[in-house]
Amino acid sequence: MDVVGLTPVIPIVFAFALPLFSIIVRGDRKIIQAYALVGTGLTLISVFKLFQLVYSSDKPLVYTFGKWVAPIGIIYEVDRLSALIALVTAGLMFLIAIYSYRYLEHDEGLEWYYTLYLGLEAGLLGVLLTGDAFNLFVMIEVTSIAAYALVAFYRDRGDSVFAGFKYALIGAVGTTMYFLALGMFYGAFGTVNFADLSAKVHGSDFPVTGSPVGNVVIASGVALALATWAFLIKAAIVPNHFWLPEAHPAAPSPISAVLSGLVVNVGVYALIRFLYTVYGGSLTPELAHVVGVLSTIVIILGAISALFGALMMNVQRDVKRLIAYSTIMHMGYLFMAVGLGTQLGLEAALFHIVNHAIAKALLFLAAGVFIHAVGSRNVEDLAGLGKKMPIATFSLAVATLSLVGIPPFNVFFSKLLLFNALMEKSFALAMVIVISSVIALVAYMRTFYVVWLGKPRENVKLREPMSMSLICLVLALAVIIIGLTAPLIIDKLITPAATQTLDYQNYIGVILELAKNLR
Amino acid sequence: MIAFIWASVILALIATIMISLYGIARRPNLVKKLIALTIFGDTANLLVVLLGYRVIYPVAPPVLPYLSREALSQFVETAVDPLPQALVITAVVIGMAVNVLIAVLVIQLYRLYGTVDVRKIGERLPALLEGGEQ
Numbered sequence: 067m068d069v070v071g072l073t074p075v076i077p078i079v080f081a082f083a084l085p086l087f088s089i090i091v092r093g094d095r096k097i098i099q100a101y102a103l104v105g106t107g108l109t110l111i112s113v114f115k116l117f118q119l120v121y122s123s124d125k126p127l128v129y130t131f132g133k134w135v136a137p138i139g140i141i142y143e144v145d146r147l148s149a150l151i152a153l154v155t156a157g158l159m160f161l162i163a164i165y166s167y168r169y170l171e172h173d174e175g176l177e178w179y180y181t182l183y184l185g186l187e188a189g190l191l192g193v194l195l196t197g198d199a200f201n202l203f204v205m206i207e208v209t210s211i212a213a214y215a216l217v218a219f220y221r222d223r224g225d226s227v228f229a230g231f232k233y234a235l236i237g238a239v240g241t242t243m244y245f246l247a248l249g250m251f252y253g254a255f256g257t258v259n260f261a262d263l264s265a266k267v268h269g270s271d272f273p274v275t276g277s278p279v280g281n282v283v284i285a286s287g288v289a290l291a292l293a294t295w296a297f298l299i300k301a302a303i304v305p306n307h308f309w310l311p312e313a314h315p316a317a318p319s320p321i322s323a324v325l326s327g328l329v330v331n332v333g334v335y336a337l338i339r340f341l342y343t344v345y346g347g348s349l350t351p352e353l354a355h356v357v358g359v360l361s362t363i364v365i366i367l368g369a370i371s372a373l374f375g376a377l378m379m380n381v382q383r384d385v386k387r388l389i390a391y392s393t394i395m396h397m398g399y400l401f402m403a404v405g406l407g408t409q410l411g412l413e414a415a416l417f418h419i420v421n422h423a424i425a426k427a428l429l430f431l432a433a434g435v436f437i438h439a440v441g442s443r444n445v446e447d448l449a450g451l452g453k454k455m456p457i458a459t460f461s462l463a464v465a466t467l468s469l470v471g472i473p474p475f476n477v478f479f480s481k482l483l484l485f486n487a488l489m490e491k492s493f494a495l496a497m498v499i500v501i502s503s504v505i506a507l508v509a510y511m512r513t514f515y516v517v518w519l520g521k522p523r524e525n526v527k528l529r530e531p532m533s534m535s536l537i538c539l540v541l542a543l544a545v546i547i548i549g550l551t552a553p554l555i556i557d558k559l560i561t562p563a564a565t566q567t568l569d570y571q572n573y574i575g576v577i578l579e580l581a582k583n584l585r
Numbered sequence: 586m587i588a589f590i591w592a593s594v595i596l597a598l599i600a601t602i603m604i605s606l607y608g609i610a611r612r613p614n615l616v617k618k619l620i621a622l623t624i625f626g627d628t629a630n631l632l633v634v635l636l637g638y639r640v641i642y643p644v645a646p647p648v649l650p651y652l653s654r655e656a657l658s659q660f661v662e663t664a665v666d667p668l669p670q671a672l673v674i675t676a677v678v679i680g681m682a683v684n685v686l687i688a689v690l691v692i693q694l695y696r697l698y699g700t701v702d703v704r705k706i707g708e709r710l711p712a713l714l715e716g717g718e719q
Binding site: 204214231258 | 684697
């Protein structure tokens, strides 16, 4: 088994073995923590190896399960886009696993926490690596079920359980929509493999599965609309955003970081796969019209959610809820960029996914240090703690400045790319980025001012929890380093990835070569 | 006649989807929301099974005993498309996991608040979560 097929298997094996393992070690917290670190660490090594392999090869890597070649069997097909996001995912999951130990020191059930955590990681990696639309559905469900349960982790607190219920209900509706869309795709094209779908959409033949049936344009329109609706729910774009500002704050802070930084990317990534790989490039005029209408809707909803998220940030008293609205804003940016359908738009979206994941995780983790210290999420309860915890305050400052888009930090460069990409389409869309950033700046600065310079409510004695603060420091340094080397990263990592994703013929060709041997 | 039955079955399924979405959105009772969600999931599954179905006679189970040209042509003549059924059984299993999780959350909410009415639970949620004025 090579590294492509192995990668998601590692966390899922560790996840399923953990409940049994915790009985053997009688729930010893230190051993369970070490087990989780080994699990996430091995995954990180595997993903890093995969990342190196993908970037050194011209074609996407393929893994066929049980040697059943597509379109008959399920395959994994990894291009640079998925490998880059997977590397960020595995890296952040490893660091957040270190952070979680101290954060959950007062809570029971560390073994269940890590079972779900590793399951979530397996689901995320599966979404990124898969080359099959139905496998994407299964992996989205794996990710989602782990996420629902982790949101309701504090099961004695009504708000957590209710937020988890709301998230699960709306998430289940969304994934069922996607399942219906898959039925439509199968009915029209006779396949659910991405490469095969893409070949059929572009009018070329594929072995075994035959030619499309019925009216392809109507089927594509209905199926794409249902699938996009599901992805809009998963990525919390207005008007499907209402679960996010309750679900993300109600989870433990490390899980908020995972949800806001990584899990929402699932929707964006899946939409990129459909719009760029399956329905990318030159299409027949009718199909191009369908995709054009869909892209326009996605861009408009993205712009609305960017402005809405920025405005709602300013009326929040709960610090985690404020950050959650910021996630809605950034998802809006990503959908605007994805809807453009250009190379620059894809580059901007990919770079922003990476930067937003790191900076948003850092922001939740830094805020988590303060929340852990006082046990409250109200901004005013956190007043004046900043001076007692210098490392966490430094990280909080780096994260807020970065997310607003101040020059030396990483998000500035992806916002610049977004601005340039949207400028090609219209000036008004580019101004949405500027205006929402300015509005968000006000909200961030108010929070930061209170935490750093506010008067403490009571004289609390606090020591900085080093294992948590050091993770924040590592991520803060990552934010600064990515910011300083941004031109190099765009040149070496982002542009090749975007070029490869736009080249859908290459994506089909790799599978076609395997499928030719089938008869 | 067959076309009429076909159309009415599909229309009935789409109507069921609409009603179940209404139930998810508008019923205040959490258990009824869960029931509406299961109806929605099952209707979607049935629609996908219907995609693979065709009216044929005689009909045989979609099993290919051995690989040869005659067996394959017999299979194509007498069997319905088995792949949607394979997709649906996966979706049924996943749907069970989600429904069980939601049921657990409803039970936990009932333990915490003593009610499954979403309006009463909403009144008793902590004030901070509402944001804005306190």
